[in-house]
């Protein structure tokens with residue numbers, strides 16, 4: 001392969017090159033062990049250390065307060081759609097959900113299968129082009145928690161500030177923008193994120209939970225569905241996704257080495273601005289999300305016709321700009337530019353967009 005490919009996939013997505021190189025180097029044998037990380041018992045000191053270091057590095061990277069526990073779980077972010085209500089709804093309790101996209105809707109629907117869930121706000125009737133304003137939300141001060149999706153991967157919108165929920169704990173699906181910018185964890189009761197966008201490879205889900213909320217889990221829950229099981233087992237109650245946690249640990253170390261979340265926010269902001277500026281300055285392209293709600297992670301836009309969109313994706317792929325097709329539920333173009341996506345790739349896409357408009361517009 002001589003030509004460089006820029007991978008705009010929405011997840012699993014591009015990983016930092018040094019992480020892949022280190023994983024490749026260590027694949028046959030981790031230093032000083034003579035064994036591959038894929039071959040080791042999850043009860044070995046080495047794997048325990050990998051899990052513990054990943055946790056410590058996350059604490060350092062995101063300044064996670066001591067009264068929060070960090071878990072590495074399986075089942076994807078999708079399992080959290082039901083695990084959250086199973087654990088956090090009090091007996092006879094209720095929760096509020098805000099529906100701002102496809103995954104937010106799935107979270108709402110799954111939670112409804114578990115208990116009483118109220119729709120506190122939705123932008124579905126507008127095609128999910130934005131997230132709601134605070135004064136549009138219908139919040140129940142007696143709710144057990146308020147669930148939101150901090151970045152909407154399919155539609156390309158992002159909450160710029162979290163909604164005010166008073167005493168009601170905020171629960172966030174942060175799958176597609178976790179650690180792309182500084183986060184004040186103390187504002188949340190629980191944060192969850194599938195790793196395969198900003199944190200590493202598919203197979204592990206990060207859960208950050210405030211300790212006092214652990215008391216809510218009913219003892220009747222099956223062990224695997226109870227957060228307390230995983231807290232007590234240090235994320236190794238059963239066999240954890242060892243390799244995925246190992247990769248996540250390398251990505252977190254890479255983020256720290258890059259300068260941390262402030263640096264990532266600055267870089268991600270610059271990358272997104274380059275792309276949105278191209279969309280706004282070229283007649284041919286139309287952004288999907290309303291400007292103040294635009295995501296820095298998933299940039300969604302349309303061309304004048306679906307035929308041109310198909311041609312755009314085809315020509316871009318040939319030019320080494322891969323995975324730009326929008327999600328099947330909305331169509332159009334989606335460029336996912338997570339932490340590990342390089343600025344040069346965004347610059348290459350902007351040049352391609354200018355050229356495509358010049359020749360096809």
Ligand code: PMP
Nearest residue numbers: 076077078103153173175176194
């Ligand atoms: N939430 C969001 C915001 C997502 O983008 C995704 C996956 N694209 C999910 C949840 C589902 O994640 P998983 O596939 O890990 O279950």
